[in-house]
Amino acid sequence: MLSNYPFLAMIICFFAEIENLFPKWRFELFLTTFELFFNLRNIPLIRSLMKLTWIALILVFGYQLNDLSAQSTNKTDADAFFIREIYNSALTKGKSYPWLEYLCNRIGARLSGTPQAAAAVEYTRQMLDTMGLDSVWIQPCMVPHWSRGEKEVVRIVHSKMGSFDLKALSLGNTEGTGPNGLAAEVIEVKRLDELENLGREKLAGKIVFFNRAMDPTQLNTFAAYGGAVDQRGLGASRASKYGALAVLVRSMTTRLDDVPHTGSSSYEPGVTPIPALGISTNDAELLSRLLKDEPVRVFIRNTSHMMGMKPSHNVIGEIRGSEKPNEIILIGGHLDSWDVGTGAHDDGAGCVQAMDVLQVLKRLNYRPKRTIRCVLFMNEENGLKGGQAYAEISNRKKEFHLAAIESDRGGFTPRGFTCESESKAFDKKYKQVMEWSSLLEPYGLNFKRGGSGADIGPLRSQQGLLFGFEPDSQRYFDYHHTAIDTFDAVNKRELELGTAAMTALVFLLDKFGVE
Numbered sequence: 010m011l012s013n014y015p016f017l018a019m020i021i022c023f024f025a026e027i028e029n030l031f032p033k034w035r036f037e038l039f040l041t042t043f044e045l046f047f048n049l050r051n052i053p054l055i056r057s058l059m060k061l062t063w064i065a066l067i068l069v070f071g072y073q074l075n076d077l078s079a080q081s082t083n084k085t086d087a088d089a090f091f092i093r094e095i096y097n098s099a100l101t102k103g104k105s106y107p108w109l110e111y112l113c114n115r116i117g118a119r120l121s122g123t124p125q126a127a128a129a130v131e132y133t134r135q136m137l138d139t140m141g142l143d144s145v146w147i148q149p150c151m152v153p154h155w156s157r158g159e160k161e162v163v164r165i166v167h168s169k170m171g172s173f174d175l176k177a178l179s180l181g182n183t184e185g186t187g188p189n190g191l192a193a194e195v196i197e198v199k200r201l202d203e204l205e206n207l208g209r210e211k212l213a214g215k216i217v218f219f220n221r222a223m224d225p226t227q228l229n230t231f232a233a234y235g236g237a238v239d240q241r242g243l244g245a246s247r248a249s250k251y252g253a254l255a256v257l258v259r260s261m262t263t264r265l266d267d268v269p270h271t272g273s274s275s276y277e278p279g280v281t282p283i284p285a286l287g288i289s290t291n292d293a294e295l296l297s298r299l300l301k302d303e304p305v306r307v308f309i310r311n312t313s314h315m316m317g318m319k320p321s322h323n324v325i326g327e328i329r330g331s332e333k334p335n336e337i338i339l340i341g342g343h344l345d346s347w348d349v350g351t352g353a354h355d356d357g358a359g360c361v362q363a364m365d366v367l368q369v370l371k372r373l374n375y376r377p378k379r380t381i382r383c384v385l386f387m388n389e390e391n392g393l394k395g396g397q398a399y400a401e402i403s404n405r406k407k408e409f410h411l412a413a414i415e416s417d418r419g420g421f422t423p424r425g426f427t428c429e430s431e432s433k434a435f436d437k438k439y440k441q442v443m444e445w446s447s448l449l450e451p452y453g454l455n456f457k458r459g460g461s462g463a464d465i466g467p468l469r470s471q472q473g474l475l476f477g478f479e480p481d482s483q484r485y486f487d488y489h490h491t492a493i494d495t496f497d498a499v500n501k502r503e504l505e506l507g508t509a510a511m512t513a514l515v516f517l518l519d520k521f522g523v524e
């Protein structure tokens with residue numbers, strides 16, 4: 010009903026103005042019809058009111074036109090504009106690079122249970138504290154403390170080539186040979202199931218050499234890694250059951266080089282914990298060649314040892330949601346690293362990106378509807394105790410993670426996100442996420458179904474969406490778990506683009522939610 014009054018006023022003004030502008034046009038019919046209004050027009054107060062009405066109408070009409078067009082197309086434009094702002098902020102005022110520099114160059118390697126890991130907890134807590142978040146806290150968890158011990162020796166004694174050392178690193182969580190070392194003949198296998206065929210007769214008293222290369226034809230190197238890493242994780246445990254004395258494992262990289270890779274290994278209950286060491290891919294090729302000519306004996310000495318459990322912490326900071334604080338959107342990485350290198354790509358990059366997501370949102374004065382929480386998990390590399398403790402506490406508090414995004418595939422150029430969920434409604438939810446593709450494609454980002462991340466995996470039972478941030482994977486395994494995973498291996502722009510990509514997804518999840 011109210012909308013009729015401006016319309017009536019508009020007609021009045023229309024005729025009043027016609028007569029003003031064109032006094033010679035005496036529309037007798039109109040004059041008769043609107044005689045009353047024209048007479049009223051001669052009263053000064055009414056005249057002023059008419060002019061004001063006219064101005065008001067123009068303003069209202071203009072505003073409504075603008076509003077109409079905003080509703081039809083600019084919901085997307087406003088979102089696209091804000092994502093652009095996110096990128097601008099991350100690329101010009103990002104903090105991830107200096108934070109990573111401090112973590113890698115001032116604190117260094119952050120193996121669980123070490124003073125450096127504790128220093129990293131304190132440093133990142135302080136950095137989060139400076140951001141003006143709603144809460145920052147550390148969450149206790151018990152972690153295994155493994156020590157590499159003295160520098161490893163893996164020495165070939167060969168009839169023609171003499172005696173020389175291979176580039177080797179003890180595998181994480183394994184036990185060493187002890188101070189005297191051991192020497193034995195080497196037997197090469199490609200697969201775990203070959204052990205059963207060879208049996209105790211061929212394996213007892215030997216050093217088993219696992220030499221299956223990562224498949225170079227896989228375009229995604231994580232798929233190639235997944236196809237080879239069982240040798241590293243389970244090789245020692247399986248070989249021990251057949252009386253082997255130790256294992257050597259080809260490093261997990263497609264590159265041929267002299268850089269040995271470490272990484273987690275474990276013993277199944279009840280097996281004798283035999284030494285396990287990774288050797289560089291060049292040395293794996295060499296050893297394999299030598300074995301084709303004659304039996305090869307290798308001397309191994311390492312003093313690696315599991316030191317037991319130690320107290321440590323996850324680091325957490327959040328901006329509380331203004332409308333739906335109980336719906337949590339998590340971003341995270343893992344704060345611990347291996348003891349060689351300084352954990353720059355794995356996973357200092359993921360940690361500083363997750364922290365920077367909050368920094369960028371705060372800088373843009375973004376007030377989230379939902380709670381945005383950054384979690385730096387402890388002990389992903391050799392125990393996953395931080396991720397497990399976090400999920401346990403979260404479940405106990407009956408929290409709900411609407412979504413969790415993990416960055417643990419290096420600080421390389423962003424390509425998109427993998428997505429998974431245990432929810433029965435996953436297909437429906439994933440479809441909603443895919444609707445944001447047009448906003449992210451300009452930045453080279455795509456969604457695909459697939460595994461998310463080790464630390465957020467334990468949150469699966471909450472049935473939210475689990476995302477893995479996916480950068481370009483081609484160079485990651487050049488550095489992964491090695492002494493060359495250092496700050497200088499990370500490109501500033503690529504790192505910051507990762508922050509921006511994650512922030513953009515957080516923004517879309519927060520604004521639209523998923524049902």
Ligand SMILES: [Zn+2]
Pocket residue numbers: 343355356389417
């Ligand atoms: Zn990692």
